[in-house]
Amino acid sequence: MVNPVLFWIIAAITVIPSLALLFARKTVYIAMSIVLVMVGLAAAYVTLGAPFLGVVQIVVYTGAVMMLFVFVLMLVGVDQREDLRETIRNQRWIGLVTALGLGAFLVSIVTRVSIPVAEEGVSGEPDVIAFMLFERYVLVMEVLGFLLITAAVGALVLTHVPRLKPRRTQLEVQRDRVRVGADPVNKPMPGVYARHNALDVPALDPEGKPIEASISRVLEMRDQTQEGESFRATLDDPTRPDSSYRDSTSKEDGR
Template sequence: MVNEALFWIVAIITVTGSLSLLFARKGAHIAMSIVTVMCGLAAAYVGLGAPFLGVVQIVVYTGAVMMLFLFVLMLVGVDQRESLKETIKGQRWIALAGAGGIALLLISVIGRVSLYSPDDFTDGNPEEIALVLFSDYVLVIEVLAALLITAAVGALILTHVPRLVPKHSQVEIAEARILAGADPVNKPMPGVYARHNALDVPALDPEGKPIEDSVSRVLEIRHQTQDGAEFRHQLEDTDNPDHAAQPADAPPRDSHDRNPRQGEGESR
């Protein structure tokens, strides 16, 4: 006899988990919910006397397939939020009516049949399954093996990006840069002030002007750079104390990630 408590636990876990497919917004959340659904189904298999399938369910679905899903989610951007607003007119109602209709029809059919259920059912242990698989279904197993290999090769081909141009050597890259008019020498390192090695301050050229290129472009885009005016003033302070107060009043461009300036101000 089938354990009733187990059924209800499995039912609640799987249905709530699968409902996330309809309502959750983040792909990662959905994937994790489906993992729990798969685990619940594995438990159901075990409860239905199929321990081998339960283990295979855990290994194949939870361990391999859903992890693959998660992996692809990471690849295409895990924080892509999806709007649940429907864009196709009437799609939502068709979908709900179709899904509800199929559920109703199936349940009504299932509810009307009563099948004999033997109580002396022995669990399908792996040995019995192996006997059936490799005797009656051996040809199917072979065909499935071919299918799996084909799928693997197909996936490789689908995701393969052919190289359209020959790979450039380092010498060629350097030559191309020089031909394009780039600076032949390395860019100067940022953060020239001895007392501050932060990467967000441009280097100075011999005339004392900042070299904008020396700061990483990423910081530039994030507005996390600073022009180093206060450091300069601190240096100039030693020569000309009259200008000392000015830089402290200047508002910071991006204060929340620039603690060093604060520290300098306090120390002065």
């Protein structure tokens, strides 16, 4: 029999974080919640007499699968916004009612049946599982081996990008840049004249004006940039020691 306290703890750390799938906005938070769910499920397996599966659950799910998810999140960018337009009308309510109905249906059926519980618990120790896997289920094991190889090759094929055009040399890249009139050199690094957190301060060009393009796009997306009013004020301040030079430049662009 199962310890009720343990059961309720497992129920809490599986159901509550999994609700993040429905309500959380940021995908990374959802991934971390699902990691917690996986750990809770591992605890459930150990409770139910399957220690090997519990360890495999932690290694495979929290260690490999969820980290793969976070890795893909890094590749596609965490700033992917979810659009909330409905392609099918009332899709949200239909989906919610369907899922709730499915849950109520399953729970009502499971609570109605009564199965006599075996007196002696099972032993899910690795040696027992191993004998089972390589005796009765050895064919399934081999088929799963094929499946894993196929999946690995499939992932390679799907993510491989064939080179359609010959590789562009540095010289060609540079010529194209000059032809379209873009800045022929690299973007300047931000924060050359660091005042506080240097990455959010634009670099200054030779005339002393800030170069907006030197600030990372990511900082702008997260609203972590400075407005620049305070910097303009110090730049335009006539009492600064080098203000004569500043005055001539700031008059030119009409500030």
